[in-house]
Amino acid sequence: MSRAVRYQRFGGPEVLELREIPEPHAAPDEVRVRVTAAGLNPMDWQIAAQPDMAARFGIALPAGFGSDFAGVVDEVGAEATGFAVGDRVYGAAIGRSVADFVLVETPAAHLWPTPEGVRDEVAATLPVSGLTAAAALAAVGLRSGDTILIGGAAGGVGVFAVQLARLAGARVLGTASEGTFGFLRGLGAEPVAYGPGLADRVRALAPEWITAATDLFGREAAETAVGLGVAPERISVVADGPAPPPGVRRAGAYDAGPDDLARIAEAVRSGGITVPVAATFPVERIREAVTTQAGRHVHGKIVITL
Structure with a gap:
C-alpha cells in the first residue's frame, strides 16, 4: 500500500484526506517517481473547492490533490525513455502530486532532471509558479x-516574477x-502598498511612469496600470480570475x-534566483498546510514533505 491525499467532495481543507491506496506501478511507457516533496499552489486548493475549475483541468471526483x-x-517501464532508476527529478502532475508515488508517461513533457545542488523542497516549488511568472513577463x-x-509580488508566483524581471x-x-x-x-523589488490610492503611490515612486505591469492576484494592479497610461498590450494578468480591462493579456x-x-x-x-520556502509541513498535516497557504499571508512557498 501507499499514501495519497484524496477528496470525495469539493470544499475547503476539511475535505482533504490522507488515504492508503494500492501501490501504483509503472506501465511500459511510464516512469514512477517516489515523491519526497510537493509544492503547493493556489490553483491546487481552488481546484479542490470549485467544480468548474476542476472541470477545466479534467479532474472529476474522487480526486487526488496537488500539482508540483x-x-x-x-521504476522505469520497459518502453520508457529519458530517465533511469535513481534519477532525481521534479515535475507537474495536476491533481495527483501529493502522494508517495507519481506515474509519468514518457516522453515526459512535464518531468525534468533536478540540478545538482537544488534541494527537493526547492525543486518542488518550480513548475507552476516559475512557468506562470515567465509567461506573465513574456x-x-x-x-x-x-x-x-x-x-501580488510577495506571493508564490510573485517571488519568481520579481526576480526574473x-x-x-x-x-x-x-x-x-x-x-x-x-x-x-530582499528580492530586489521596491514595495508599494496595495489598496485605494495605489496610482498615487506608484506615481510617487516612479514619477517617470511605469512601462509595463503584470497582475498575479486580482485586477487592481492591471487596472491601475491602464489608468496610468500603460498600453494594454504591455499589461498581463494570470489566466484564471475576473475579466481584465480590454486589451490586457491573459497568461498561464x-x-x-x-x-x-x-x-x-x-x-x-x-x-540568481532565491526560492523562499515559507514553511514545510509533513503530509499528515495537509489540511493545516492548505489553510496556511489559502490565507495568503505567507511570504513565499508552502511545501509538503513525504
Whole structure:
C-alpha cells in the first residue's frame, strides 16, 4: 500500500484526506517517481473547492490533490525513455502530486532532471509558479530598462516574477501588504502598498511612469496600470480570475516557452534566483498546510514533505 491525499467532495481543507491506496506501478511507457516533496499552489486548493475549475483541468471526483512534486525515479517501464532508476527529478502532475508515488508517461513533457545542488523542497516549488511568472513577463514583452508594476509580488508566483524581471534588467515595483516590504526589498523589488490610492503611490515612486505591469492576484494592479497610461498590450494578468480591462493579456503556465523552466532551475542553482520556502509541513498535516497557504499571508512557498 501507499499514501495519497484524496477528496470525495469539493470544499475547503476539511475535505482533504490522507488515504492508503494500492501501490501504483509503472506501465511500459511510464516512469514512477517516489515523491519526497510537493509544492503547493493556489490553483491546487481552488481546484479542490470549485467544480468548474476542476472541470477545466479534467479532474472529476474522487480526486487526488496537488500539482508540483520532486523526488527520485524508482521504476522505469520497459518502453520508457529519458530517465533511469535513481534519477532525481521534479515535475507537474495536476491533481495527483501529493502522494508517495507519481506515474509519468514518457516522453515526459512535464518531468525534468533536478540540478545538482537544488534541494527537493526547492525543486518542488518550480513548475507552476516559475512557468506562470515567465509567461506573465513574456506576455508584456519585458525588456531591460522597463519599470514594471507587479501585483501580488510577495506571493508564490510573485517571488519568481520579481526576480526574473530583475534578471532581465527591469526596475520592479511590487504591490503587497506593508508587513512584506522588507521581504520584497530582499528580492530586489521596491514595495508599494496595495489598496485605494495605489496610482498615487506608484506615481510617487516612479514619477517617470511605469512601462509595463503584470497582475498575479486580482485586477487592481492591471487596472491601475491602464489608468496610468500603460498600453494594454504591455499589461498581463494570470489566466484564471475576473475579466481584465480590454486589451490586457491573459497568461498561464501553459503559455511559457519550452526552455523557460530549465532557465529558471539553472538560475536557482547558480544563486540568481532565491526560492523562499515559507514553511514545510509533513503530509499528515495537509489540511493545516492548505489553510496556511489559502490565507495568503505567507511570504513565499508552502511545501509538503513525504
